[in-house]
Amino acid sequence: MNLKSLIEPLASLRLTVFILSAGMFLTLAGTLAQVENGIWTVVDDYFRSIAVWVPFQLFFPEKLLKIPGAIPFPGGLTLGVLLFINLTAAFIIRFTWSTKRIGVILSHAGVILLLVGEFVTGIAADEGNMTIEEGKSANFIEDIRESELAIVDPSDPTSDRVVVVPQGMLASTPSISDPRLPFTIEVLEWMPNSGLLGPMQATKAQLDRADSGVGKQIAAVRIPEATGVDGATVDVPSAYIKVMNEGKSLGTYLVSVGLVSSQPISVGGKSYDVSLRFRRTYKPYTLSLIDFRHDRFVGTNTPRNFSSLVRLQDPARNVDREVLIYMNNPLRHAGETFYQSSFKPGDTTTILQVVRNPGWLLPYFSCGLVTIGLLIHFGVRLAAPIKRNVK
Amino acid sequence: MNFVKSRLPWIVAGLCLLYVLSLPFRHIKSEAKEDVETLGRLPVLADGRVKPLDSFARTTLLTISGKQTLTVDEPATGDVKAHARQIPAIEWYLEMLANPDRADDRRVFRIDHPELVSMLGVTDTKQIRFSLKEISPHLDKIEEQANRAQEIPRREQDLFQRSVLDLFNKLMTYQEVRLGRAPFTIAPMTQGEEWQPLAAILSNPQLQQQESTQAIVSLLFAAKESKPEDFNSTVSAYAKRLDDVLPKETRLAHAEEIFNIAQPFSHTAALYVLAFILACFGFLTRTGGASDWSRALARSAFLVIVLAFAVHTIGIAARVYLQGRPPVTNLYSSAIFIGWACIPLAVAAEWFARLGIGNAVASLIGFATLIVAHNLSTGGDTMQMMQAVLDSNFWLATHVVVITIGYSATFLGGFIAAGYLIFGTLTKRLGQDALTALPKMIYGVTCFACLTSFVGTVLGGIWADQSWGRFWGWDPKENGAALIVFIHLIILHARFGGMIKHRGMAVLAVFGNIVTAWSWFGTNMLGVGLHSYGFMDSAVFYLLAFAATQLAIMCLGFIPVARWKSIRAAETTPTTPGNALASPQT
Numbered sequence: 010m011n012l013k014s015l016i017e018p019l020a021s022l023r024l025t026v027f028i029l030s031a032g033m034f035l036t037l038a039g040t041l042a043q044v045e046n047g048i049w050t051v052v053d054d055y056f057r058s059i060a061v062w063v064p065f066q067l068f069f070p071e072k073l074l075k076i077p078g079a080i081p082f083p084g085g086l087t088l089g090v091l092l093f094i095n096l097t098a099a100f101i102i103r104f105t106w107s108t109k110r111i112g113v114i115l116s117h118a119g120v121i122l123l124l125v126g127e128f129v130t131g132i133a134a135d136e137g138n139m140t141i142e143e144g145k146s147a148n149f150i151e152d153i154r155e156s157e158l159a160i161v162d163p164s165d166p167t168s169d170r171v172v173v174v175p176q177g178m179l180a181s182t183p184s185i186s187d188p189r190l191p192f193t194i195e196v197l198e199w200m201p202n203s204g205l206l207g208p209m210q211a212t213k214a215q216l217d218r219a220d221s222g223v224g225k226q227i228a229a230v231r232i233p234e235a236t237g238v239d240g241a242t243v244d245v246p247s248a249y250i251k252v253m254n255e256g257k258s259l260g261t262y263l264v265s266v267g268l269v270s271s272q273p274i275s276v277g278g279k280s281y282d283v284s285l286r287f288r289r290t291y292k293p294y295t296l297s298l299i300d301f302r303h304d305r306f307v308g309t310n311t312p313r314n315f316s317s318l319v320r321l322q323d324p325a326r327n328v329d330r331e332v333l334i335y336m337n338n339p340l341r342h343a344g345e346t347f348y349q350s351s352f353k354p355g356d357t358t359t360i361l362q363v364v365r366n367p368g369w370l371l372p373y374f375s376c377g378l379v380t381i382g383l384l385i386h387f388g389v390r391l392a393a394p395i396k397r398n399v400k
Numbered sequence: 401m402n403f404v405k406s407r408l409p410w411i412v413a414g415l416c417l418l419y420v421l422s423l424p425f426r427h428i429k430s431e432a433k434e435d436v437e438t439l440g441r442l443p444v445l446a447d448g449r450v451k452p453l454d455s456f457a458r459t460t461l462l463t464i465s466g467k468q469t470l471t472v473d474e475p476a477t478g479d480v481k482a483h484a485r486q487i488p489a490i491e492w493y494l495e496m497l498a499n500p501d502r503a504d505d506r507r508v509f510r511i512d513h514p515e516l517v518s519m520l521g522v523t524d525t526k527q528i529r530f531s532l533k534e535i536s537p538h539l540d541k542i543e544e545q546a547n548r549a550q551e552i553p554r555r556e557q558d559l560f561q562r563s564v565l566d567l568f569n570k571l572m573t574y575q576e577v578r579l580g581r582a583p584f585t586i587a588p589m590t591q592g593e594e595w596q597p598l599a600a601i602l603s604n605p606q607l608q609q610q611e612s613t614q615a616i617v618s619l620l621f622a623a624k625e626s627k628p629e630d631f632n633s634t635v636s637a638y639a640k641r642l643d644d645v646l647p648k649e650t651r652l653a654h655a656e657e658i659f660n661i662a663q664p665f666s667h668t669a670a671l672y673v674l675a676f677i678l679a680c681f682g683f684l685t686r687t688g689g690a691s692d693w694s695r696a697l698a699r700s701a702f703l704v705i706v707l708a709f710a711v712h713t714i715g716i717a718a719r720v721y722l723q724g725r726p727p728v729t730n731l732y733s734s735a736i737f738i739g740w741a742c743i744p745l746a747v748a749a750e751w752f753a754r755l756g757i758g759n760a761v762a763s764l765i766g767f768a769t770l771i772v773a774h775n776l777s778t779g780g781d782t783m784q785m786m787q788a789v790l791d792s793n794f795w796l797a798t799h800v801v802v803i804t805i806g807y808s809a810t811f812l813g814g815f816i817a818a819g820y821l822i823f824g825t826l827t828k829r830l831g832q833d834a835l836t837a838l839p840k841m842i843y844g845v846t847c848f849a850c851l852t853s854f855v856g857t858v859l860g861g862i863w864a865d866q867s868w869g870r871f872w873g874w875d876p877k878e879n880g881a882a883l884i885v886f887i888h889l890i891i892l893h894a895r896f897g898g899m900i901k902h903r904g905m906a907v908l909a910v911f912g913n914i915v916t917a918w919s920w921f922g923t924n925m926l927g928v929g930l931h932s933y934g935f936m937d938s939a940v941f942y943l944l945a946f947a948a949t950q951l952a953i954m955c956l957g958f959i960p961v962a963r964w965k966s967i968r969a970a971e972t973t974p975t976t977p978g979n980a981l982a983s984p985q986t
Contacts, residue, residue, distance in 0.1 A: 022897030026890055033886040040879040044926055052874050123858075127872060136869065306448025306785045307595055308584050313448075313785070337792050337867045348868045364869030372871045376858040383851040391844065 020098035058084030112386025119378030126371030146297035151287035221260025294323035446583030498623035664715030671708035739769030803856025809849035814913035850888035880919030907957035
């Protein structure tokens with residue numbers, strides 16, 4: 010038993026066709042799943058997973074036919090790794106290095122690069138939003154896919170002391186305590202996505218759920234999570250929390266990412282600011298928004314362009330300059346890229362998307378390799394019949 | 401007989417050429433005494449771009465009534481019998497502003513839903529268009545229903561609710577025009593002035609002093625008081641003034657007006673139908689191989705396709721010139737482009753094989769995609785401005801064009817494969833030459849489709865990386881594009897590995913049609929809401945019907961080779977093997 014006979018089955022074209030067919034099915038299922046689920050849920054469940062249960066219901070409209078059950082299916086990670094093995098094995102034993110095969114070799118090398126690129130993106134890429142008002146600055150990015158409960162102790166004038174409860178804990182732990190906090194937090198209801206109702210819209214019962222803070226005027230109701238086909242809709246998590254101190258209630262509060270300001274809670278003469286916010290990551294640099302522009306086509310609401318003039322300050326790198334960020338023209342700084350993503354109503358607050366992806370250049374190389382490879386390969390194959398036909 | 405056979409292609413081509421050359425002169429003339437043609441050429445601003453007033457009138461009438469002209473029944477007067485008369489959109493527009501009372505009597509609102517029709521108290525089930533005066537007594541009910549419908553997500557609305565909303569939007573559009581809020585007719589004549597709607601003069605008295613305001617207002621008064629001489633002298637003087645002040649806008653508006661009159665795509669569609677019929681007859685006159693008749697007909701079909709392609713090209717070039725954009729900017733233009741890109745590919749495939757099937761497939765796809773485009777055009781301006789995120793000529797010219805060519809090539813391969821399966825199994829028409837050549841054509845087209853759809857998809861990823869830092873986001877449209885790449889890779893690898901032969905390749909290529917239709921249209925339907933209205937609702941039905949036909953054709957591929965009629969016929973009448981590709985066309 011030599012190495013070649015071991016590798017041979019791995020390089021088989023039957024395996025290639027199987028992986029491709031399975032990939033097709035998975036892609037279709039992962040697309041249909043987005044009708045009901047959020048895009049990130051689907052990406053994690055289908056495309057970056059080892060295996061996934063694909064419900065039969067995906068393929069039939071629920072209104073016509075209800076079908077229970079699901080089949081297990083290899084996930085995107087499994088298929089990607091299999092394809093990588095298959096391709097590498099083919100490189101070892103199938104692709105002979107000759108000028109005639111150069112097209113095949115180049116294009117397949119390009120596909121390997123593409124797989125590596127997506128793998129690197131899957132494990133190393135991170136993205137978030139930076140929201141800046143005109144005239145103000147920001148030094149953190151927010152992950153709009155995850156929230157956190159922040160309890161800030163502003164008593165120290167030089168720096169705030171912050172205790173952060175991650176979303177996962179809020180959703181699963183009924184009672185949360187921390188030695189740094191003089192109180193415990195009971196999560197009465199956790200809503201992954203919610204709608205906020207003002208005093209005129211909400212019923213009395215809805216408003217009565219909170220007995221302290223802004224929750225007396227504003228109520229939150231649970232709504233379904235945004236789905237992949239909804240486009241760029243962001244979930245607004247909310248929660249009703251009860252703050253307890255030595256068995257006594259300090260009040261039931263509504264906290265929500267949709268609320269603008271934090272709420273004070275006083276314990277023993279000391280005040281803490283509590284808010285539910287998108288998970289923050291602080292950065293060593295600061296962006297200040299000098300001017301946000303949003304032009305529309307005359308007489309319409311169609312945006313013509315939007316751009317943010319920002320000042321980038323990064324003391325560690327000795328950077329202090331003005332940059333104009335606009336559609337299709339991102340700013341790249343310190344391994345991160347800042348894209349003009351959105352804005353808030355009123356046109357004075359910009360939302361930048363901040364992405365760190367060490368593998369971002371790989372698809373560019375991959376595209377080039379595959380294009381050249383396929384052009385050579387098909388060019389060579391086409392040349393023969395053309396020659397014959399011209400004769 | 402031989403004389404006819406040899407001259408037939410040129411006779412057919414000559415007649416079609418005459419038809420094409422007559423296009424710019426054949427349009428519905430207005431019977432109005434006012435010079436509405438000059439009025440229609442005036443540049444105005446609507447949907448964010450400058451266009452001739454005629455374009456605006458056509459788009460608006462098309463959105464409201466489903467047609468670019470208005471048909472009215474003229475009662476008998478004197479010795480003229482009662483008859484139906486066609487009114488061009490621009491004349492209707494003038495009437496809306498100058499004689500709103502008469503305009504409100506015109507049956508322009510198209511309503512299809514029977515329950516909505518009965519809500520208007522109409523029992524005549526044949527009537528599908530209604531006037532404002534017929535609708536207005538029921539406005540309260542319509543508004544109430546529209547408000548109810550608006551409160552639930554688009555995805556959950558039923559057909560009645562969508563129809564009510566649709567009607568409500570049509571009424572709003574109508575009102576905007578009638579009140580002079582759209583389009584922006586008042587042109588900027590001096591520095592510092594901006595395009596303004598006529599309605600703005602009510603709130604801005606300064607505007608009344610403006611030269612263009614005065615011209616427009618006196619035009620309307622002349623029309624209202626039936627003084628055609630005044631109207632005509634004012635409109636021609638104003639048109640000349642605009643020509644001096646806004647030379648670029650006027651030039652573009654004139655060009656677009658010619659484009660509107662010529663309607664290149666509807667006539668191209670007609671030519672493709674003719675070519676398809678000729679190609680089919682050419683194919684049907686084959687008996688196990690090419691005959692004189694089949695050659696003459698194939699050649700005729702080919703010449704008609706060349707002519708249609710020329711008109712098609714001029715139409716696309718005109719849109720590129722008018723928009724200042726690469727050819728594909730929205731779903732409508734993608735439909736036009738898919739058909740167009742198929743033609744040279746099919747002609748190239750035909751050049752190798754010389755069977756006539758390339759002609760048939762090219763003209764069929766050309767026609768079908770233009771019909772799809774026609775149905776998409778009722779949604780509004782087809783040259784609308786680009787959303788900021790799409791505003792990049794570089795990526796529109798590379799990613800969008802390449803991926804659309806990928807769609808074209810996939811459809812071409814799929815339709816050739818469908819022809820191969822249908823005629824191969826059910827008829828004896830395919831001779832040994834066709835049985836050898838068609839799979840080669842399918843393979844060649846698949847290679848090309850694989851290249852373009854892969855490159856197009858990856859370019860799309862790179863564009864996404866440039867605009868929001870995410871090369872691949874797994875969203876429905878991206879996944880749709882990936883599926884097309886997958887099916888081509890499967891075909892090529894399965895064939896290379898000997899897992900499939902001619903039959904299997906043809907079946908998978910037909911499957912490619914379903915995948916492409918899904919990627920092109922199906923993914924837009926998932927999010928039913930943002931992108932879809934009117935045609936898109938019924939498009940779900942057409943998409944399913946298309947998929948069903950393709951599945952049926954794929955089933956033919958499971959008939960064992962030994963039972964294929966063409967193969968059995970070819971075995972009994974052997975031709976020289978291997979000459980299929982080399983046979984000179986004499």
